[in-house]
Amino acid sequence: MAEKVRIADIHKYEGQEVTIRGWLYNMRSSGKLRFLLVRDGSETIQCVVFKKDVSEATFADTDQLTQESSIVLTGVVSADERSPLGYEIQVKTLQIVQLADEYPISKKEHGVDFLMDHRHLWLRSSKQHAILRIRHEIIRAAQEYFNKEDFILVDSPVFTPNAAEGTTTLFETDYFGSKAYLTQSGQLYAEAGAMAFGKVYCYGPTFRAEKSKTRRHLTEFWMIEPEAAFFDLDDDMQLAEEFVSHIVQSVLKNRQPELQTLERDTSKLECIKPPFPKIHYEEAVDILKKNHIEFRHGDDFGGTDETVISEQFDQPVIVHHYPAAIKAFYMKRDPQEPQYALAMDMLAPEGYGEIIGGSQREDDYETLLQRIREHNLPEDAFAWYLDLRKYGSVPHSGFGLGIERTVAWIAGIQHIRETIPFPRTLQRLNP
RNA sequence: UCCGGCGUAGCUCAAUCGGCAGAGCGGGUGGCUGUUAACCACUAGGUUGUAGGUUCGAGUCCUACCGCCGGAGCCA
DSSP: OOEEOOGGGGGGGTTSEEEEEEEEEEEEEETTEEEEEEEOSSOEEEEEEEGGGSOHHHHHHHHHOOTTOEEEEEEEEEEOTTSTTSEEEEEEEEEEEEOOOOOSOOSSOOOHHHHHHTHHHHTTSHHHHHHHHHHHHHHHHHHHHHHHTTOEEOOOOSEESSOSSTTSOOOEEEETTEEEEEOSOSHHHHHHHHHHHSEEEEEEEEEOOOOOOSTTOOSEEEEEEEEEETOOHHHHHHHHHHHHHHHHHHHHHHOHHHHHHTTOOTHHHHTOOSOOOEEEHHHHHHHHHHTTOOOOTTSOOOHHHHHHHHTTOSSOEEEEOOBGGGSOTTBOBOSSSTTBBSEEEEEETTTTEEEEEEEEBOOOHHHHHHHHHHTTOOTGGGHHHHHTTTSSOOOEEEEEEEHHHHHHHHHTOSOGGGGSSSOOBTTBOOO
16 A cells, blocks of 8 residues: 655655645646646646556546546656656556546636636645745744744734724624624734733734725735733834844745745845834935925825835835824824824835834823824723723833735735735625 | 726637637647647637617727726725
8 A cells, every 4th residue: 555645745755656646737648648747735746657557447547637637646756857846656546536627727828807706726826826835934934923022822803893093994794783893903902912911912804994996905904913011112113123024034944935936036035134224204204305206294105105215225114203193093102202103114125015004002091081082982982992001001012014915025926915815805705 | 986997719819991700728539658838630619798879881989887907095
């Protein structure tokens, strides 16, 4: 009985008979020869069927095979220079598990909309494999970093009774007769966690009902949000830069083949090491002025503005001290210059935009209550949040990192919709 | 919501000035003992997004609608 092996491990079995289980990626035939390209999720390998080496029934079976038919085959592993993997399998027996119907995704070009309609099948192709493996590595490395730094995972709820920030449109749902909203951030709950555990993070999906139609937007995206007690804005920025460089270096270390598949210029990633450049909002505005960009002082930066600012640097750049007027109610103001919030955004290089938004939080009860009133937010819904300022309030800070934008940047993908298995956008809820 | 673009075979596209709707891939049949998006021959496959209009004649021009894509605003 041949050992069942993953194709990724095939190099350990040269000269031995093995069984692999997978799907037919492609087949080429040449008279009495059949070349089956078989993938099993871990890798793809060419399997050679010689008519004289197999039974007549087995050889006849290969003629029926269609793209993506599921098969189990047994054969001997042999080294071969002509194979991209370095090995191929000389087939002895072949079992068809299921003969696939005509497969909609051919090896030629397809449009994005067609591929997205078949996203459940598109995930099988090599480019999507590479992207999602990099996504996996980014999430793994992010959790590894927080674990190493003694942050505790304290997840936030998805159903919430109120908006974290009054401005953004929320998805409304019926919650047994009353209204509930899908969360747009786990931050407020992470703050409660930080007061309980000191250092925490949450990781989960977040939802924005904004009608944004750009390559940087999804209606459902994943965010990882650390929050730490006794952290000021400087501590927060230092955490952010060390966290992001750990993620980039982990991808470089563990996902080289995937980066090559995507033809990513890794020299742009190798230089990502702390410290990152940190500039005041006013310095960022000066950069826009020098580049003759029309910009109204006091506004937030648009997509083009972000690109121009980030192009001045090889590394991600952190912009801090935004005008308080354009920032969320919970952000603490700078005591020296109260017109500025102790806020910071991290902009990814190469025009990939904002990947982190964070701040030091307002920790004074009266000030926070006043902000809630100024923003016309329901006081009773925030009673528990205000409690955090009544029972041992301390300076604290945190940030949120958008997973999909980070994947797009590190993997070098133009459009964010390919960085998540099943994207949800303004126009797409299926599959 | 606003601005711009595109809808032709299962898929990706072509069709000159308004004049017989085509190719490649995929499917089917046959051939080939080392193929690398294999190749060769033959073959099936169409309400040109929908509705109306102009014209001897519309894939092509006009109007409306529908769908999708890109960008702006807003944000991670």
